[in-house]
Amino acid sequence: MEAAAAVEQTEDLERRFAAGDLDAFETLFRRHQAEVFGWVVRIVRDAALAEDATIETFWRIYRARASFDARREFGPWARRIATNVAIDFLKAKPREVAGLDVTRVPVAPGPVRDQSVNNSIRVAFRQLPVKLQAAASLALIEEESNTEIAAVLGISVAAVKSRVHRAVGLLRRNLRKLQITP
Amino acid sequence: MKPTENELREMLKEALPVQPDDAVDLWPRMLRRLDERSTRIGWADRVLLLALSLGLILFPSIIPQLLYQL
Numbered sequence: 001m002e003a004a005a006a007v008e009q010t011e012d013l014e015r016r017f018a019a020g021d022l023d024a025f026e027t028l029f030r031r032h033q034a035e036v037f038g039w040v041v042r043i044v045r046d047a048a049l050a051e052d053a054t055i056e057t058f059w060r061i062y063r064a065r066a067s068f069d070a071r072r073e074f075g076p077w078a079r080r081i082a083t084n085v086a087i088d089f090l091k092a093k094p095r096e097v098a099g100l101d102v103t104r105v106p107v108a109p110g111p112v113r114d115q116s117v118n119n120s121i122r123v124a125f126r127q128l129p130v131k132l133q134a135a136a137s138l139a140l141i142e143e144e145s146n147t148e149i150a151a152v153l154g155i156s157v158a159a160v161k162s163r164v165h166r167a168v169g170l171l172r173r174n175l176r177k178l179q180i181t182p
Numbered sequence: 183m184k185p186t187e188n189e190l191r192e193m194l195k196e197a198l199p200v201q202p203d204d205a206v207d208l209w210p211r212m213l214r215r216l217d218e219r220s221t222r223i224g225w226a227d228r229v230l231l232l233a234l235s236l237g238l239i240l241f242p243s244i245i246p247q248l249l250y251q252l
Binding site for chain 1: 191193196216
């Protein structure tokens with residue numbers, strides 16, 4: 001009974017949001033903010049950029065509220081929008097993403113050699129095309145399933161595999177140029 | 183020597199760690215963003231305003247008629 005009431009409450013909330021109710025939007029924002037931030041930061045790998053991307057994601061969600069189908073789940077819809085925003089942010093601000101430029105990366109405590117190697121790995125990664133970065137980040141670092149990645153990127157599982165394969169090949173090439181070995 | 187896919191994974195995980203979510207409340211920023219957008223004048227409104235201004239400058243005789251309609 002309680003579960004059914006909760007579902008009904010959520011559906012009502014989403015209907016009110018779709019009708020432009022700001023209070024309903026705030027409730028949805030507070031409910032999903034951490035999830036959206038958590039997803040975006042896994043793609044852009046930078047907390048400050050992820051905060052901006054989270055705001056942009058909810059702005060796009062708010063603008064698209066009239067097209068939201070309350071029979072569908074809000075979370076996956078938000079995640080798809082968040083993925084597009086994250087990719088747009090990587091395209092728009094590639095040099096502001098942490099770790100792109102070796103000379104601009106502050107040296108954190110730890111062995112100097114390790115830090116410089118990590119910086120070079122970040123450079124090699126950021127040299128990948130943005131779409132490959134997104135696929136590689138989710139597949140290689142976050143170990144998300146290909147099905148999940150395909151759903152959020154709006155592409156087929158085969159296309160995900162292809163992007164990850166290309167990303168691995170380019171990464172190996174970039175690392176070899178930077179003389180980085182495991 | 184080419185790194186294996188698993189070695190690549192480990193290298194990337196170490197070099198690109200995800201910053202933890204420190205539970206910042208982003209709602210105030212979201213509200214500011216919504217306010218900014220709602221007070222901004224759209225391009226269509228600007229075009230209409232420009233057309234009206236031009237109309238009044240080029241045909242001042244319509245001003246009394248407009249005022250009468252008001």
